[in-house]
Amino acid sequence: MGSAGLLLLLGLAALLPADAAPCAAQRPDSSTASQLLGTWLYVAGAAQFPPHRVEMLLIDRAFLRLEPGAGGQELLISHYVAVGNQCFTNNLTYLEVTPGNATLVKQAKTHQTEGMLMNVSSENLLLVQYQMQRERTYLGQYLYARNRSISTEEREEFKQHAECLGLRAEQIVYAPWKTEVCQVKEAEGSNSPHPEPVAAVTASPAPGTP
Template sequence: MGPAGLAVALGLAALLPAGAVPCGAQRPDSSSAAKLLGTWLYVAGAAQFPQHQVEMLLIDHAFLRLEPAAGGQELLISHYVAVGDQCFTNNLTYLEVTAGNGTLVKHAKTQQTEGMLMNTSSENLLLVQYQMQRERTYLGQYLYARNRSISTAEREEFEQHAAGLGLRAEQIVYAPWKTEVCQVKAAEGSESPHPEPVAAVTASPAPGTAGPGSAGN
């Protein structure tokens, strides 16, 4: 797996279509969009296939930065992923806010839906679920939070959502956050965040190259 694949490892792969919501969860409505602004720290990912779990194990830490876009109906998502001694960035994804239809994660170049936000019991949690369909269906989800530490109840809720996708506890990988390669504070203090050191990545997170692992299914 090359650096581009790692850099978009949290790039939110092609996701559940409308109406295919597992476990009875519902997407947040458009009124919640303003609450999504700011920094979200990567807590854990759940992947269906072993090769994707291995790739998630290479991630020390990661976070998202959500900011208003010029259109007013969109929120720009900047991704930061620390792998080894490098911090990879990607800002090609955004949330499209549609009245009465929740928020969808889309890719700015391809206009392809890449992720779906799911409701949680806490405003301090951000849950993204996806279902990539190629030769086989690939299921997974990511959990972000306002703080690196989450409660036991929040952890159990994430695991329950994973179970709703048919994922087991052993298929969940929690980020260790052992280094400070991607500097959260530096990103928060900049209108166009570029934490140091940065290896810029512009690879489009198309199916098969995005999500936890660009390795083939």
Template sequence: MGMAGLVAVLGLAVLLPTDAVPCGAQRPDNSTASKLLGTWLYVAGAAQFPQHRVEMLLIDHAYVRLEPGAAGQELLISHYVAVGDQCFTNNLTYLEVTAGNATLVRNAKTQQIEGMLMNMSSENLLLIQYQMQRERTYLGQYLYARNLGISSAEREEFEQHAECLGLRAEQIVYAPWRTEVCQVEEAEGSNSPHPEPVAAVTASPAPGTPWPGSTGN
């Protein structure tokens, strides 16, 4: 499936009702949005179907950058994904943070729900769960962190979330981070200790280019 097809699948997908998600969706408070701002490094993904695991294997490294949106508790999500010798970018989604409700990932154009933020033990970890249904249910989750030095306990926590979804250890792919195609440097004029991603080579996505979280049936 090409990149356009992957994004289109997410745009058409419908998240299952919150009651159908047993693995602990986050219930944010008023401080959640500010805690999520900044750069998150892609650590690993877990996908239900073999073809999606193959797509994740193409990713060397990736980032997401969360910035305040124009409307209240919305956080804009900018994706940076390194595949081969190119760094691809995408900003089609945002987080909707509402007190007393789940923190949801929405498509900026269709306004349809694509994912849900999940509870983790550390504020330095960001976990998004996808549980979507078209002809069949698609399950997946993607782990991001403030830095790549996550502990074995944090890895185990991620793997337990995957197991809660019915995903096995062999369905998890950790990003190797072998190259520096999508460079990271400090944002100018920023007091944030977290690095800002910079696309060293920005291009239109090639056919078959996967995004963490952008896989469909």
């Protein structure tokens, strides 16, 4: 497994169109776009695709930084992932928000849809759902939060979304956040997208950063 695959994991992989969502509804429209700005900490992931589950087990910590784009309808995303003693990063994806439409995760170079934000009960949670096509369709989702200490109710909500995708509780992997690389405060306080010592990796379309 290469570092490009690890970056793609939380970069969300090469995915099917957003209208293929099997469960729940997408975040309704652009009215909540400003609430998405800032830092989101990676809490957990769940995936049917076996290599993705293996990659999740290697991730110690990860987070996203969402910033306003120049066009007004785009939120730029910087991904940070700690694996071992290295911090990987990329900024090839963005959220596209259009009036009356869902918020989509896009790949900046190809403009390919990579995932969708799902409706959740709390503004402090960010749930991304994706589908990936191989010999069959693989489903998965990633949970981010403003604070790593999510409530029992929020964990249950994530499990329910996973069950809706046909995923079992044992297929959910929670990030341990034990190492010191990829410091959130350092990333927030810098104009550079690279916190800590970084091995810069370019995400490729296929498969998966968290």
